[in-house]
Amino acid sequence: MSLTRLVIHQLRNISSADLTFNPKINMIVGANGSGKTSILEAIYFLGLGRSFRSHLTNRVISYDHKAFTLYAEINKRNINIPIGLQKSQNGETLLKINGSHANKLAVLTQHLPLQLLTPESYTLVSGAPKNRRAFLDWGVFYHDPLFYHNWTRIKRLLKQRNAALKQCKTYNELQVWDNELCLLSDEISAQRQAYFDLLIPLINITIADFLPEFSITSKFFCGWDKKNKSLQDYLTDNFYRDKQLGYTSAGPQKADVRFKINGLPVADVLSRGQLKLFVYALRLAQGLFLNSFNNKQCVFLIDDFSSELDQVKQQLLAKHILKSDAQVFITVIEKDSIETLFGQERTVFHVEHGKITVE
Ligand SMILES: Nc1ncnc2c1ncn2[C@@H]1O[C@H](COP(=O)(O)OP(=O)(O)OP(=O)(O)O)[C@@H](O)[C@H]1O
Ligand SMILES: [Mg+2]
Structure with missing residues (x-):
């Protein structure tokens, strides 16, 4: 292409x-x-x-x-x-x-x-989690044909839920949104995790070439602590806090990818040039993935x-x-x-x- x-x-x-x-x-x-x-x-x-x-x-x-x-x-x-x-x-x-x-x-x-690389690309690692979600979702979009539908649906659901959150008095009034929200959240998290697991080996190979002096670990965070509690429990337990905040504080809209060197965030360790190389390695790995797994060229x-x-x-x-x-x-x-x-x-x-x- x-x-x-x-x-x-x-x-x-x-x-x-x-x-x-x-x-x-x-x-x-x-x-x-x-x-x-x-x-x-x-x-x-x-x-x-x-x-x-x-x-x-x-x-x-x-x-x-x-x-x-x-x-x-x-x-x-x-x-x-x-x-x-x-x-x-x-x-x-x-x-x-x-x-x-x-x-x-x-x-x-x-x-x-498209994969865009600019002098500002380092904000993928130093900036807000939404940058890393966008990075991850770029790949999931091409890898899993059902992802786009789930993602647009959950965006709409969350908007409706957040509006309802401000109006309602008890958690029960939100249950109508949360049944579907929890189901979709689990699906989206599984789709992201599956893509991430396949991408990591390619990222590691590229990073080893670009920044051989560092040992970098990467971890996907789905947006709530899955091992600890189900999303449904988080939504119920966080009700009053979320109501005060005016938005839903746990769920796939809070997902992130965390890159670390010796337990520290990469943005705190790498120089500007190294950060740029790191982000280039991530994006090149995604391009390679698209080619080898999805038979598409970016x-x-x-x-x-x-x-x-x-x-x-x-x-x-x-x-x-x-x-x-x-x-x-x-x-x-x-x-x-x-x-x-x-x-x-x-x-x-x-x-x-x-x-x-x-x-
Ligand atoms: N809406 C506009 N209409 C016309 N000219 C514009 C408009 N917006 C910006 N410009 C001008 O267009 C030019 C193109 O800028 P561009 O960022 O593409 O340059 P560049 O070659 O990438 O420069 P650099 O090497 O500094 O990055 C600039 O001179 C800018 O002032
Ligand atoms: Mg320019």
């Missing part, structure tokens, strides 16, 4: 571009503010229907324009899948896949699995490839990227710094004030 063509209109400082991509390595080169990350942002929109830089789509539309438009062609086992996406200032989204209107962004995600978007990595680590990262056989988009300021790392099967794009040319 690869992104073969991308047409961009009015996205950030790119007023118009029609790009044909290499099925393997695509290097995007240009000075600060030229528009490199904006190309990755456009691809990210195609995979996830949103930006990784702003919650406000309006920020992404070029100044003084009403909408941005993307047209892309994806090659999936030699079948061409055209995708059109338009986002307007008034919040309207138009999505067309294979010539038909689509209303679910999850369909996009199925067509274009596309890697790597923003600011060389930042915070020494030459040896850049070589190591390049080696793993090439080994993954995936399509990759890499942005760099100076091409010379990475030119020798990626062999000849590549296309280089130069970006200058939003204008893109092929080398």
